[in-house]
Amino acid sequence: MLEISNLRVTHGPIEAVHGIDISVPAGTCVALLGANGAGKTSTLSAITGTAKSTGTIRLEGEDISALPVEARVKRGIALSPEGRRVFYNLSVRENLVMGAAIRKDKAAIAEEVDHWFTRFPILGERRDQPAGTLSGGEQQMLAIARALMSRPRILLLDEPSLGLAPQIVERIFEMIRELRSQGVTILLVEQNATAAIGLSDHVYVLNNGLVSSQGRAADYGNGAELMDQITGVHG
Amino acid sequence: MNPSQRRGLLGSALLSLLVLLIVGAYYLWGETWQARVLYATFVNLLVVIGLQVFTGNANLTNFSHAAFMGIAAYAAAICVTPVAMKAISLPDAPWGLNAFELGPWTSALVALGITGGLGLLTGVFVARLTGVGVTIVSIAILVIVHSIFLHRTDIFKGNQALFGIPKVLDLPQITALVIIAIFAARWFRESRFGLQLRACADDEIGARAMGVNVFRTRLIAWVLGTLFFAVAGIAYAFFLGTISARPFYFNFVFLTVAMLILGGLRSVSGAVFGTLLISIGLETIRWLETGPQIAGLKLPQMLGLSGLMLGVVIVAVMALLPSGLMGNLEIEDLLRRRKRAETPEPR
Numbered sequence: 001m002l003e004i005s006n007l008r009v010t011h012g013p014i015e016a017v018h019g020i021d022i023s024v025p026a027g028t029c030v031a032l033l034g035a036n037g038a039g040k041t042s043t044l045s046a047i048t049g050t051a052k053s054t055g056t057i058r059l060e061g062e063d064i065s066a067l068p069v070e071a072r073v074k075r076g077i078a079l080s081p082e083g084r085r086v087f088y089n090l091s092v093r094e095n096l097v098m099g100a101a102i103r104k105d106k107a108a109i110a111e112e113v114d115h116w117f118t119r120f121p122i123l124g125e126r127r128d129q130p131a132g133t134l135s136g137g138e139q140q141m142l143a144i145a146r147a148l149m150s151r152p153r154i155l156l157l158d159e160p161s162l163g164l165a166p167q168i169v170e171r172i173f174e175m176i177r178e179l180r181s182q183g184v185t186i187l188l189v190e191q192n193a194t195a196a197i198g199l200s201d202h203v204y205v206l207n208n209g210l211v212s213s214q215g216r217a218a219d220y221g222n223g224a225e226l227m228d229q230i231t232g233v234h235g
Numbered sequence: 236m237n238p239s240q241r242r243g244l245l246g247s248a249l250l251s252l253l254v255l256l257i258v259g260a261y262y263l264w265g266e267t268w269q270a271r272v273l274y275a276t277f278v279n280l281l282v283v284i285g286l287q288v289f290t291g292n293a294n295l296t297n298f299s300h301a302a303f304m305g306i307a308a309y310a311a312a313i314c315v316t317p318v319a320m321k322a323i324s325l326p327d328a329p330w331g332l333n334a335f336e337l338g339p340w341t342s343a344l345v346a347l348g349i350t351g352g353l354g355l356l357t358g359v360f361v362a363r364l365t366g367v368g369v370t371i372v373s374i375a376i377l378v379i380v381h382s383i384f385l386h387r388t389d390i391f392k393g394n395q396a397l398f399g400i401p402k403v404l405d406l407p408q409i410t411a412l413v414i415i416a417i418f419a420a421r422w423f424r425e426s427r428f429g430l431q432l433r434a435c436a437d438d439e440i441g442a443r444a445m446g447v448n449v450f451r452t453r454l455i456a457w458v459l460g461t462l463f464f465a466v467a468g469i470a471y472a473f474f475l476g477t478i479s480a481r482p483f484y485f486n487f488v489f490l491t492v493a494m495l496i497l498g499g500l501r502s503v504s505g506a507v508f509g510t511l512l513i514s515i516g517l518e519t520i521r522w523l524e525t526g527p528q529i530a531g532l533k534l535p536q537m538l539g540l541s542g543l544m545l546g547v548v549i550v551a552v553m554a555l556l557p558s559g560l561m562g563n564l565e566i567e568d569l570l571r572r573r574k575r576a577e578t579p580e581p582r
Contacts, residue, residue, distance in 0.1 A: 048444050073446035081444065087437040089501065089563055090430070094239070098434045102446035110237065130563055150445065 285463025499559025
């Protein structure tokens with residue numbers, strides 16, 4: 001589905017990612033783990049086209065690395081951004097409609113918005129409230145649902161657990177697990193290695209802008225060792 | 236039509252009803268001189284609603300509206316004024332500007348075309364900018380246009396009045412224009428483009444990552460806004476009979492921006508309420524300025540009070556209600572809130 005080779009990402013004069021290869025086969029969930037500043041979000045920005053990069057990014061065989069952001073969204077890349085960046089002043093419903101900004105089939109969009117309201121009744125109850133008034137967990141649900149509104153081929157999730165209470169994190173990961181079982185292809189960026197390994201097929205560990213290790217998720221056990229590496233906390 | 240647009244129709248109808256009530260009250264109880272005040276208020280209303288389209292939805296401050304309004308007013312005035320009159324008022328006009336005259340509708344269309352064209356031209360630059368860049372460029376446009384008005388005296392008469400413009404519009408017609416403007420602005424706010432523009436205002440990178448073409452969305456809003464200003468300028472020239480460069484400058488710019496800020500720039504209802512409140516307030520203050528006698532008490536003359544009060548209102552609103560009276564709310568939200576408060580939600 002997504003093939004990245006020799007990707008280098010720069011922010012102005014600083015190179016954040018120094019040439020990495022990542023492969024996300026269709027229907028799988030791949031985790032991209034690493035500490036702060038390892039280059040995880042930079043990698044996602046390069047895939048969506050919001051950061052400057054060199055190297056090749058192929059989506060279903062097509063080289064998309066020279067395409068502008070809109071064209072990449074149209075080809076099926078959707079991002080649920082870090083820090084639950086929902087549109088604060090737009091209502092919950094409007095946020096979902098924005099997720100479908102590239103689509104023109106209004107009737108189907110309205111149907112899918114209703115689908116999410118039944119799926120997450122809490123969002124349905126608050127459909128006319130500004131998204132900024134939702135709790136952190138609700139905003140994260142909204143951000144993921146919004147990303148899916150573009151009917152992506154691959155969903156990029158940037159630290160969905162960041163800053164949420166453990167119970168809420170469990171619900172968000174439950175949601176991701178469900179998406180995966182429905183066949184959605186996912187590239188998951190996380191610091192919470194234990195939780196991410198639990199629902200991934202393949203794992204890449206980033207360290208200072210390079211892939212320091214990779215393998216089947218099962219090979220990493222419960223991720224405790226990895227968690228030590230990433231966070232420096234020995235449990 | 237999506238649910239927001241359906242609600243938008245209801246909101247626009249309610250705002251129109253408010254406008255009609257005010258006009259009705261004038262016809263029932265008003266005095267003749269108040270027609271002029273009401274007409275001026277409605278011209279301001281057209282401008283502030285136009286400001287809401289770009290500034291309100293995109294959250295980018297525009298100060299150039301008075302320039303576009305002036306361009307339309309001059310264009311319409313030069314087209315519509317009879318040749319015999321232009322021989323006196325514009326004797327030195329170049330390019331045969333004083334040798335033709337057009338009907339009022341054609342003149343209005345020419346003025347709309349010229350203003351819209353200039354809107355498109357400037358929009359190509361403005362729509363690429365963000366934040367304070369937009370504000371600076373808009374001020375530059377205002378200053379450039381104003382100095383052309385002042386110094387091309389052969390066409391614009393500078394500080395002198397360009398007179399002899401036939402009176403084409405009156406209160407009923409501008410009321411109709413205001414109502415159309417309310418529906419149009421609200422329709423735009425709830426449309427696909429309006430929504431994308433408001434999303435960019437919250438998070439531009441986020442909106443781009445969803446595939447929004449920020450440039451195109453901003454350009455559409457900018458040009459649409461200039462058309463509102465054009466209609467206001469034409470309505471201004473077609474009622475007053477004389478125009479000069481002075482009203483299309485900073486004083487007017489700040490007055491209308493204050494109206495938008497007071498009401499709340501994110502909603503069309505805010506634009507309408509802000510304009511009506513400040514207009515009523517200013518009229519009251521102007522009356523107080525002259526030193527009237529209230530209940531046997533003779534008040535002193537206080538010239539300049541209106542300018543002072545305008546400043547106080549802006550400072551107070553910014554301090555106490557940073558997003559204006561209405562914030563994100565439209566008029567129909569107020570009604571729904573009340574309804575919800577009466578019937579407690581089932582748990």
